[in-house]
Amino acid sequence: MPVYICPNCKNRSVDVDGFEGLTGSAQPQCRRCGFGFVFQLLEDFYPAPSTGFLVCDADARVLAVGRGVFELTGWHDADLMGQDVATALSLSDGEAIEVVREWGVRKLGQELDLVTRAGIRKPVTVDLFPAYDDDGGLLVGLTPRTA
Ligand SMILES: [Zn+2]
Numbered sequence: 001m002p003v004y005i006c007p008n009c010k011n012r013s014v015d016v017d018g019f020e021g022l023t024g025s026a027q028p029q030c031r032r033c034g035f036g037f038v039f040q041l042l043e044d045f046y047p048a049p050s051t052g053f054l055v056c057d058a059d060a061r062v063l064a065v066g067r068g069v070f071e072l073t074g075w076h077d078a079d080l081m082g083q084d085v086a087t088a089l090s091l092s093d094g095e096a097i098e099v100v101r102e103w104g105v106r107k108l109g110q111e112l113d114l115v116t117r118a119g120i121r122k123p124v125t126v127d128l129f130p131a132y133d134d135d136g137g138l139l140v141g142l143t144p145r146t147a
Helices: 070-075 095-103
Strands: 003-005 013-015 039-041 054-055 062-065 107-115 123-131 138-144
Touching: 003 062, 070 123, 070 138, 095 107, 095 123, 095 138
Parallel strands: none
Antiparallel strands: 003 013, 003 039, 054 062, 054 138, 107 123, 123 138
């Protein structure tokens, strides 16, 4: 059964009654916080309290920014929207994102660095999930890592 995660409040839900949609009527959204995206996962995933999520399109450009990303990176939603996620965050390695996009597989626990808006290099664990709908895209989870 598909599991959905809200990139904003990280609420996880199982689509028992079709509320999460994909029936064509409305954009899927979070039933807890009303965020406009919920992301389908093939397997369940338990984010850390400090994890921040970004939803990206098939070109890895940022579509939506969840809670916690600002705290982690210093970037506001408006700074990130439409930007290439690896470039916007100055990720130390964008290859994992390419693999996820190309092969449609999840890649968890990537130990990378990002650069905050203030120019500070910060170690993060990056979890990447491919989208399973026709539009493609991916979900990027950033969790601070103590070096
Ligand atoms: Zn939510």
